[in-house]
Amino acid sequence: MVDVGAKDVTRRVARAGGRIAMKARTLELIRAGTAKKGDVLGIARIAAIQAAKRASELIPLAHPLMLTRVAVDFAHVDEGPAVAIEVTVETRDRTGVEMEALTAVAAGLLTIYDMCKAVDRGMRIEGIRLLEKSGGRSGHYKVD
Numbered sequence: 001m002v003d004v005g006a007k008d009v010t011r012r013v014a015r016a017g018g019r020i021a022m023k024a025r026t027l028e029l030i031r032a033g034t035a036k037k038g039d040v041l042g043i044a045r046i047a048a049i050q051a052a053k054r055a056s057e058l059i060p061l062a063h064p065l066m067l068t069r070v071a072v073d074f075a076h077v078d079e080g081p082a083v084a085i086e087v088t089v090e091t092r093d094r095t096g097v098e099m100e101a102l103t104a105v106a107a108g109l110l111t112i113y114d115m116c117k118a119v120d121r122g123m124r125i126e127g128i129r130l131l132e133k134s135g136g137r138s139g140h141y142k143v144d
Contacts, residue, residue, distance in 0.1 A: 012136055018128035052097075
């Protein structure tokens with residue numbers, strides 16, 4: 001692991017996003033809450049939060065961090081159709097939370113896939129990326 005002991009403790013925020021493209025019928029099941037496995041977005045929200053909290057167990061050499069906030073937002077996208085996810089993760093620590101935000105997005109989208117695969121095996125997870133980060137020596141980054 002990289003030595004971060006000499007870095008200052010600062011507020012660090014990362015925001016990541018992605019989407020899962022699917023058939024229109026699958027999106028309707030999610031919207032209606034009638035998927036066989038239950039509340040797709042509710043379960044995906046919990047999966048994303050859990051993944052953010054456990055990122056250091058999944059990503060080799062990632063530092064374990066005490067997270068102060070994990071916010072998960074979903075949007076239905078008729079064009080495509082798709083479900084978009086955006087996760088914001090915050091901490092007060094010596095290293096950033098980009099990996100936590102990205103891991104959360106991936107887990108949330110994978111959970112949607114798992115819960116809907118019986119009706120749509122052709123779903124595609126797309127565009128997982130860091131959208132914004134702030135805090136620390138590297139400063140502020142925001143996707144154009």
